[in-house]
Amino acid sequence: MKIFKAADYKRMPWKNGGGETAEIAVFPKDASLADFKWRISMATVASDGPFSSFADIDRTLTILSGEGMELEIAGERLALTHASKPHHFPADVATSAKLLGGTVIDLNVMTRRTRWTHRVERLRLPFTGRRNEATEFIFCVSGQVTVETETGRYELDTFDGAAIPLESTLLSVSGSGSALRIEIQTLTSPI
Template structure:
């Protein structure tokens, strides 16, 4: 298992230059925005505008803080807030955002469509896990959570993330905070 600490994330400008992202994890290691198979990142959105387009990529966006945003994806409108479920959509269709009341921080999970799939879910704590059938990440979206594996217990704080390898057993996630579970599968 590997723990990614929020203070250590690689910060970079968005592909379209409109904001900043903090890269949590990417595969292959050191892949660029043009050649990753999957990527997990946090974005700070401070103004309305278009999303970067990523050919052959699927994306899931989850609001972590702020009032939220209204997305327009290929002409369809959808409001996302901190209470919304993660929203999955193709990253290669025209998408823009209008903030609902100030800066928003969101989690982005992206996978290359022909190579990987992903799923993101908000966990209700305590969460009882099972043997992994995919690579699993537990992302602490607020407060403190404890991830328990057969090899021990690990504490995560706001925006920290734990990578749990394929074929490991996630026993539970508990604590006073909130968490998201990200599963990435190879096609």
């Protein structure tokens, strides 16, 4: 199992220069913002403003900390908070955010829609399930969680992640914290 520690994430400016992002995982390895196939990152949002646009990309945004934000996506508004389900939307439509009460940290999962798809869900702990054929990650939102497969048992602290090995068939997540499950899958035929 590959473990991603929060202290080791690659930090870089947003595509539009409006803030900073911490890259957790990207495919292919070392891909740029222009040519990734999929990407998982965290952003610290300290002020209102527009989102960066990514052509042909689908995005899911999850609030990790802070009160949340009001998103305006192609003229439609919705409030996204720590209690909200992860929100999926196209990253190439006009999107802006208004903070609901101070700085927010969010998780972004993005996939190139012509070849990839993804799903992000909040887990109810303890969780036990079968591993899918997708590329899978467990991300610790808060506290500490334990991830266990046939290949081992690993402790994750807040904002750490784990890539679940392809050879694993069973997955168990427990602990005092909260976690997200991220699945990234290749489309069987291009769109």
